[in-house]
Amino acid sequence: MNESQDMERRHHILVVDDSEEMRQIIVHQLRRAGYRRIREAASAAEAFAVLALEDREAAAVNVDLILMDIVMPGIDGIEGCRRIKEDGRYRDVPVIMVTALGDKGTLQAAFDAGAVDYITKPVDRLELVARVRSSLRLRDEMQRRREREEELVVLSRRLQEANEILSRLSMIDGLTGVSNRRRFDEFLGEEWKRGLRTEQPLALIMADIDHFKAFNDHYGHLAGDDGLKRVARALNGVLKRPADLLARYGGEEFAAILPATNTTGAQAIGEAMRTAVQDLGLPHGFSTAGTVVTVSIGIAAAVPRMGLTAAMLIAAADRALYEAKAGGRNRIVVSPFSLS
DSSP: OOHHHHHHHHOEEEEEOSOHHHHHHHHHHHHHTTOOEEEEESSHHHHHHHTTTTOTTSOOOOOSEEEEESOOSSSOHHHHHHHHHHSGGGTTSOEEEEESOOOHHHHHHHHHHTOOEEEESSOOHHHHHHHHHHHHHHHHHHHHHHHHHHHHHHHHHHHHHHHHHHHHHTTBOTTTOSBOHHHHHHHHHHHHHHHHHHOOOEEEEEEEETTHHHHHHHHOHHHHHHHHHHHHHHHHHHOOSTTOEEEEOSSSEEEEEEETOOHHHHHHHHHHHHHHHHTTOOBOTTOSSOSBOOEEEEEEEEOOOTTOOHHHHHHHHHHHHHHHHHTTSSSEEEOTTOOO
16 A cells, blocks of 8 residues: 555545535545545534534544535535634644535635635546545645644754753852852853942852861862862852852852842851851861861952942952951951942
8 A cells, every 4th residue: 555545544534515415426436536534414513513613622523624515504615614614623624615606706705714625516536536635635744844843842942941951050060059150250240230220239258168178188089079068058058038149169269149238238148157167067177267167258349330340349359358368267357348
């Protein structure tokens, strides 16, 4: 069996005509052409019942083509076609009108109702089969195209989701799970621009783990990695607002960006961070700052304005961090750069 014959066998055709003789003629000619799945209806109302047109919740009946007489008692073929086409389940099912009427007005009304073609009575077998095959090929091609479009939509959505995941992952530090330096730079730039518009203060906290190299050297890198993770969680746990961001700035250095936060607010958060890390109680027998892991913190805050830059805010917080480390570590220093 070739592909064409297989298609003919699997297509479902509905023949609608009030004349039983005409239905028999059409069905006989279709069967001779290889079409086997044929249903009949003696009126438009009966066709509606076959298609479950009144039950919009029902699944679509399997039909690939409808042959419908125009002149029928009650609901004529043009109105029947229009109602069928109004149902979304059958919007793409081709309807071929069968008519003895040849006036252009009637045919135009049929096409306006959604018909794709027409066949004149008496029905010629070759014409019938040719028009049926042509309409079914068109429907099959439309279905294949729709399936390809749906596949492309699904693939496009999956690709977008994958890209979003990759984008998020590219912004996360692989070890600690907090934002990375790339995200820090991006976020700080965004918040600096926002501050220029809103004239709200922007605070930056720089935190460095005290004597982390000595910790790594004596306890090992696995312990060092675990320490970094636990410190990151402790620092991040202090930040309660969705607008705040903690990032791993360098090896053992972290930075927190606090939008709409002045010096006083940043200092309170910085102290909570310092305490949270100390309260972890991670033993550190090789630190001059205490017997457990601690952090030194530098803070800078300013209202963004012309003449100032985000780089200047970073430099100020970094200088304050240096002073905190030079002053004995495990402490906070607020930069005089702060203008909020």
